Amino acid sequence: MATAAKTLGILPRPTAATGFWSWVATVDHKRIGILYGVTAFFFFLVGGIEAWLMRLQLARPGLELVTAKTFNALFTMHATTMIFLGVMPLLAAFMNYLLPLLIGARDVAFPRLNAFSYWIYLFGGIFINVGWLMGTAAGHVPDSGWFGYANLTSVEFSGGLGPDFWTLGLLLLGIGTLVSGFNFIVTILNMRAPGMSLMKMPIFVWTILVTSAIIIFAFPSVTVALIMLMFDRAFAANFFEVAAGGSVVFYQHLFWTFGHPEVYILILPAMGIVSEVLPVHARKMLFGYSVMVFSTALIGFMGFTVWSHHMFTVGMGPVVNSIFSLTTMAIAVPTGVKIFNWLSTMWGGQIRFTTAMLFAIGFIACFTIGGLSGFMHASAPSDAQQHDTYFVVAHIHYVLIGGSIFAIFSGIYHWFPKVFGRLLDERLGQWNFWLVFAGFHTFAFPFHFLGLLGMPRRIYTYAPGLGWEFWNLLSTIGVFVLAAGILVFIANVVVTMRKPMDAPADPWDGRTLEWTLPSPPPVYNFAVVPRVHLRDAFWFHKHPEGKEQALEYGEPHPGPIHLPGQSLMPVLLALGPTVAATGVLFVRMRESFAVPVIVAGFVIALLALWGWAFEGEGGTLIEPGEGS
Amino acid sequence: MAHHAHETNTGIDNRKLGFWLFIASESIFFACLLVGYLVYKDGYQPGAGPRDLFNIELTTVSTFVLLMSSLAMVLGVNAAQRNLGRKARRWVLVTALMGLAFLGFQAYEFTHFYHAGLSLSSSVFGTAFYTLTGFHGAHVAVGVIWLLTLLYHGRGAGLTADKADDVEVAGLYWHFVDIVWIVLFTVLYLLEFVQ
Numbered sequence: 001m002a003t004a005a006k007t008l009g010i011l012p013r014p015t016a017a018t019g020f021w022s023w024v025a026t027v028d029h030k031r032i033g034i035l036y037g038v039t040a041f042f043f044f045l046v047g048g049i050e051a052w053l054m055r056l057q058l059a060r061p062g063l064e065l066v067t068a069k070t071f072n073a074l075f076t077m078h079a080t081t082m083i084f085l086g087v088m089p090l091l092a093a094f095m096n097y098l099l100p101l102l103i104g105a106r107d108v109a110f111p112r113l114n115a116f117s118y119w120i121y122l123f124g125g126i127f128i129n130v131g132w133l134m135g136t137a138a139g140h141v142p143d144s145g146w147f148g149y150a151n152l153t154s155v156e157f158s159g160g161l162g163p164d165f166w167t168l169g170l171l172l173l174g175i176g177t178l179v180s181g182f183n184f185i186v187t188i189l190n191m192r193a194p195g196m197s198l199m200k201m202p203i204f205v206w207t208i209l210v211t212s213a214i215i216i217f218a219f220p221s222v223t224v225a226l227i228m229l230m231f232d233r234a235f236a237a238n239f240f241e242v243a244a245g246g247s248v249v250f251y252q253h254l255f256w257t258f259g260h261p262e263v264y265i266l267i268l269p270a271m272g273i274v275s276e277v278l279p280v281h282a283r284k285m286l287f288g289y290s291v292m293v294f295s296t297a298l299i300g301f302m303g304f305t306v307w308s309h310h311m312f313t314v315g316m317g318p319v320v321n322s323i324f325s326l327t328t329m330a331i332a333v334p335t336g337v338k339i340f341n342w343l344s345t346m347w348g349g350q351i352r353f354t355t356a357m358l359f360a361i362g363f364i365a366c367f368t369i370g371g372l373s374g375f376m377h378a379s380a381p382s383d384a385q386q387h388d389t390y391f392v393v394a395h396i397h398y399v400l401i402g403g404s405i406f407a408i409f410s411g412i413y414h415w416f417p418k419v420f421g422r423l424l425d426e427r428l429g430q431w432n433f434w435l436v437f438a439g440f441h442t443f444a445f446p447f448h449f450l451g452l453l454g455m456p457r458r459i460y461t462y463a464p465g466l467g468w469e470f471w472n473l474l475s476t477i478g479v480f481v482l483a484a485g486i487l488v489f490i491a492n493v494v495v496t497m498r499k500p501m502d503a504p505a506d507p508w509d510g511r512t513l514e515w516t517l518p519s520p521p522p523v524y525n526f527a528v529v530p531r532v533h534l535r536d537a538f539w540f541h542k543h544p545e546g547k548e549q550a551l552e553y554g555e556p557h558p559g560p561i562h563l564p565g566q567s568l569m570p571v572l573l574a575l576g577p578t579v580a581a582t583g584v585l586f587v588r589m590r591e592s593f594a595v596p597v598i599v600a601g602f603v604i605a606l607l608a609l610w611g612w613a614f615e616g617e618g619g620t621l622i623e624p625g626e627g628s
Numbered sequence: 629m630a631h632h633a634h635e636t637n638t639g640i641d642n643r644k645l646g647f648w649l650f651i652a653s654e655s656i657f658f659a660c661l662l663v664g665y666l667v668y669k670d671g672y673q674p675g676a677g678p679r680d681l682f683n684i685e686l687t688t689v690s691t692f693v694l695l696m697s698s699l700a701m702v703l704g705v706n707a708a709q710r711n712l713g714r715k716a717r718r719w720v721l722v723t724a725l726m727g728l729a730f731l732g733f734q735a736y737e738f739t740h741f742y743h744a745g746l747s748l749s750s751s752v753f754g755t756a757f758y759t760l761t762g763f764h765g766a767h768v769a770v771g772v773i774w775l776l777t778l779l780y781h782g783r784g785a786g787l788t789a790d791k792a793d794d795v796e797v798a799g800l801y802w803h804f805v806d807i808v809w810i811v812l813f814t815v816l817y818l819l820e821f822v823q
């Protein structure tokens with residue numbers, strides 16, 4: 001039986017094993033992964049509904065379903081939601097759940113900080129969306145674009161609270177992301193199973209490592225930009241007040257030195273997922289592992305050298321534009337290398353066209369198209385034509401949906417049995433894939449033509465007779481097909497979750513350590529941490545092919561395993577900054593109680609930190625073999 | 629009971645490694661603020677500019693105090709590692725007091741500048757100056773609170789060897805904040821007067 005470990009500190013730790021509080025207080029990376037996944041999927045649907053409304057509005061010329069102001073709010077919140085509340089946290093769900101399992105660890109390095117990351121993400125996500133409850137007309141919903149360009153976001157042009165919700169919410173989200181970044185890097189560098197050298201890690205772990213490094217170096221610049229915006233708006237500072245000598249171009253530099261690396265935060269883990277799925281379902285080793293590792297690291301580094309390609313039309317001059325054109329084009333080299341490695345992995349493999357595999361292949365196809373359009377506007381002169389047209393929108397959607405979302409679905413079908421102990425229905429899966437695939441291309445490919453025909457981004461309606469009607473209508477039809485595909489996915493999950501938990505430990509004949517565990521894995525992950533001698537050790541353990549002794553099981557853990565105690569301090573610590581951010585909103589509204597609210601936020605955070613430091617170690621001792 | 633480092637692949641304790649990464653990230657944060665200051669420092673008209681306002685002697689004294697606080701911190705960490713609990717506690721207390729003194733200097737400087745007409749909204753120079761040095765000051769304040777918590781933690785037998793890791797991590801933070809100030813002092817104050 002699991003026994004509570006002796007409480008050593010001043011505060012007792014919560015111990016609920018099931019029910020609501022067990023989830024609020026959990027510090028188990030697997031539960032946190034599930035929380036991330038469910039929350040992010042919810043926000044993904046919210047972002048999807050916003051997209052659908054925009055597409056309805058643009059289906060025919062001259063429609064008036066929503067006002068121009070609401071349309072601005074829709075495209076701003078759609079992009080913000082998709083990037084920060086949907087795709088990033090969906091990827092974080094995979095990282096949280098899988099990272100320790102992939103490297104043979106019992107948990108992440110800082111379990112309580114991990115829980116904190118989730119809670120501040122949830123609060124930040126709610127915070128950004130509060131404006132919807134206050135109505136769009138007064139400008140309380142963010143409506144200055146997902147990049148929040150200064151001047152559009154100044155009090156003069158955006159008097160409502162929209163930009164305040166946006167800046168403060170993103171600051172909250174940024175804290176959580178940064179903390180995850182530190183946590184994952186330490187976990188990877190310090191907690192690998194014995195024998196697993198860096199070059200024996202699964203490739204997904206490598207992409208998590210590089211992504212986390214990008215996070216900790218890219219997020220500070222957007223943090224500074226957001227703080228400056230907040231100071232301008234709430235405290236009448238002058239950073240971006242042109243009349244007082246402020247520079248709006250400085251904002252753009254700060255934003256894009258983050259913004260471009262951010263797109264690699266969105267795509268590298270997706271590439272990692274695909275690089276795990278392809279070899280398993282093609283029953284072949286990943287082609288060119290070390291080249292993959294180096295191209296991942298190189299992309300991570302080069303991501304920081306190209307930000308000004310988002311500013312070609314700002315007027316930085318031919319020299320600067322040429323330099324950034326060249327650095328941007330150079331990124332296509334490691335990216336192309338990856339694409340060829342994936343193709344070579346499939347070449348001559350015994351491919352099983354499972355849903356996971358279909359999504360992985362779909363990823364390669366779409367991402368390649370998106371990379372090509374990226375390469376096209378890497379050239380400053382052609383970008384001058386394409387900039388702020390639907391051509392850029394096409395690029396974004398091919399890399400973000402075609403890239404990130406396809407990879408995420410691939411990963412969901414691949415790992416669902418591990419997480420929930422049930423295999424998703426393959427027949428519904430095929431419907432899911434083909435509807436999403438067809439819907440996506442019908443919806444996003446026409447954007448290329450619209451862009452070339454000169455349709456600008458971010459217009460809420462257009463006149464007839466410009467040659468845009470057909471493509472716009474087609475695109476809207478595509479959204480309905482895509483949405484049908486997503487509904488089939490939801491149905492699949494609902495149907496599957498009602499079935500008994502009967503998934504085998506290793507349904508796909510996997511290669512990595514998580515498949516050595518039962519589905520779902522026990523709370524402590526590994527009763528016996530294996531010693532790893534090779535890359536893909538589990539595969540060679542099953543299919544030695546002359547490589548016996550790939551995986552070795554040592555002595556079982558002596559005595560019961562200690563699991564970290566639950567804690568309510570992470571939620572409390574996340575609450576502090578959220579309250580303080582609310583206080584800053586009140587400053588903007590010139591409310592007299594603003595300062596007390598800010599102070600209250602800090603006090604809550606301090607109390608939480610105090611509890612964090614002094615609550616007992618707690619936790620449970622569990623005999624291996626239990627709790628599975 | 630101190631939670632002793634589990635065996636790690638790198639041999640570096642998790643908390644220390646995490647903290648080094650945090651410092652790397654914070655360095656970029658301050659670098660961006662500093663770039664902001666450099667972009668905006670000449671935008672003070674019609675008000676007073678850095679040369680009219682800065683009192684280099686005074687700030688040299690406060691910088692010296694902060695520098696010496698790092699020395700006190702080193703002595704504190706060293707004493708903790710040698711299990712001289714009470715001595716460690718004394719040095720940490722000295723560090724915290726010097727930190728407070730630095731904050732006192734900064735508060736004086738801010739009020740003085742404010743009365744001379746420089747505010748967050750008076751000019752871009754004012755905006756950039758107060759934001760940059762203000763964030764540094766906030767970091768010092770957090771450090772002081774941290775050190776005070778350590779002192780509370782070490783009540784009784786003092787900051788003995790089993791708490792040496794805690795003292796060391798706080799020390800890393802303190803040195804970082806100190807180094808940031810040296811960069812700021814050099815760029816904001818010293819270089820301003822080099823001609």
Ligand code: HEM
Binds near residue numbers: 328375
């Ligand atoms: C071969 C690699 C890539 C190249 C050469 C490239 C190039 C570019 C360029 C030059 C722009 C600016 C276009 C303009 O605004 O006029 C752009 C925009 C954008 N790219 Fe990429 N890109 C690449 C990959 C990616 C990836 C992997 C993602 C995300 C997963 C991404 C997401 C975006 C987004 C979101 C924008 C629009 C930003 C905005 O709102 O203005 N790109 N890309």
Ligand SMILES: [Cu+2]
Binds near residue numbers: 259
């Ligand atoms: Cu870019």
